[in-house]
Amino acid sequence: MFTPTLIKSDLSPGDILKSTTRDWSDLVVHCLESTDNPRFELAYDQLWAEFGQQHEMEQRETLSSRFQWQPQQRRRGYALLYQMLLLSLKDEFVGVRDHTAIADENQVVVHLSHALVSPQWRRTGIAGWLRALPLQTARECLKRAGLPPLPITLVAEMEPLHLDHPGRLVRLLAYEKAGFQKIALPIAYAQPDFRPFAEIDATGPQPRPLSLIVRRVGREHESTITSAEVQSLVRALYEMYATEFRSQDMAELFAQLDCYPPASTPVPLVAPSQPE
Secondary structure, X not given: OOOOOOOHHHOOHHHHHHHOOOOOOOEEEEEEOOOOOOOHHHHHHHHHHHHHHHOOXXXXXXXXXXXXXXXXXXXXOEEEEEEEEEEEXXXXXXXXXEEEEEEOOOOEEEEXXXXXXXXXXXXXXXXXXXXHOHHHHHHHHHHHHOOOOOOEEEEEEEOOOOOOOHHHHHHHHHHHHHOOEEEOOOOOEEEOOOOOHHHHHHHOOOOEEEEEEEEEOOOOOOOEEEHHHHHHHHHHHHHHHHXXXXXXXXXXXXHHHHHOOOOOOEEEEEOOOOOO
16 A cells, blocks of 8 residues: 655755754655545545635546546556545644646656645645655556656646736745746646536637646756657646546647647746746
8 A cells, every 4th residue: 555755855955944844753644545535525625625716626526537547557648646645643634735647658747736734734844745745656656557767747737927816926936945947938838628518618618828837856956948848748737637628628739739849949947936
């Protein structure tokens, strides 16, 4: 049974100091891989309370389907492993996050979905561990898929900065301090249209423009990324989404991949809080 632990070397460069000032030996990391897990309702309810009203949280049925992904059984050419991690200390809720590892023969891309720290545990370094724990999911995905160790990239989709949404800047600065970088223009990224199919059919797909911020593990010091690597990251995300979305709703997004700059073109990696 997969049991994540706190591994200091997995922390982002900017998280090491703050996340290791406390003794976390009493912290328990529960790995949830089914909606039948007795801790799922607590974890899901916490995420729904934070993200549900903004339509940023999937329904239980969607997560139940993702939990059924098995890395041994490729989907659209990728090994997929979705996990939800619940952190507790003496039965007190500390934090929760969910994410998906997406692996092929060249790399593992980890899509960072949601992360939430209990108000009582904010500014303690827990957020740093929530950013680091997905690396273990990536390695577990490789193991179950029968693949060797491969480069790992953590990817988060982020809303653009806006004066009416100060919380966005707070999130971006947190990832920036940790050492994450934003993939800058000319690369443009859009998330699939999450609306009900009936609404999409009435208007046509309306992809949601977002920014991608990344942690290329072991390469955090690099200031550029090739267009080919960006395309491979985005394709991994789109192939993951395509397991749940209709092909006609994904077609426009896949077509955009052909509009990327030539493969060897360097693309700047900038601070997440830097305006477009």
